[in-house]
Amino acid sequence: SQQGEEDPQALSIQEGENATMNCSYKTSINNLQWYRQNSGRGLVHLILIRSNEREKHSGRLRVTLDTSKKSSSLLITASRAADTASYFCATASSGGSYIPTFGRGTSLIVHP
């Protein structure tokens, strides 16, 4: 079963624009992670935010977490064609489960 669900399912923007993807989840979490997948290959870890954190930055990436709304957002600023990929959120539930559970992902296309 899916824990996190990304929204939108697909996003198409022009190079230089910002891209925002959202993730909603159902149960209490220890942490939430964002990953990128290029062309059906292995996923690459982007950023991890813990349940007691509200915002984290890494380069052009900004992640926010609202535990009261059980939601997170990933912002990619000044997007590039190379950012074209699928983006997944993964949540690890609190209570001793160490299984990152993934959503279906957002497919991002950045047009040059």
Add this chain to the structure above:
Amino acid sequence: EAGVTQSPTHLIKTRGQQATLRCSPISGHTSVYWYQQALGLGLQFLLWYDEGEERNRGNFPPRFSGRQFPNYSSELNVNALELEDSALYLCASSLHRGEKLFFGSGTQLSVL
């Protein structure tokens, strides 16, 4: 530092046969996760091994099984293959349980 390696890259089997997929984690990582990604879908959790033991399994039938060896490499076995087993099988390792997974490039299994 070598990444997570998976073999083979592609595997073609016929219905009813058995498939064996292999994964070598990053040196020092004791946790290995297996996920199934069917075309256009998110990642479905299959199995989690840590310190040589199976710690958790997802909602898959018993014909999906595996093991972790003393050197922490892992093997996924799928018996009595069915057409719907066709998917990308991803292995990931982590240094800390449930955090920052490092993925291999996957094994594309096709069942004819």
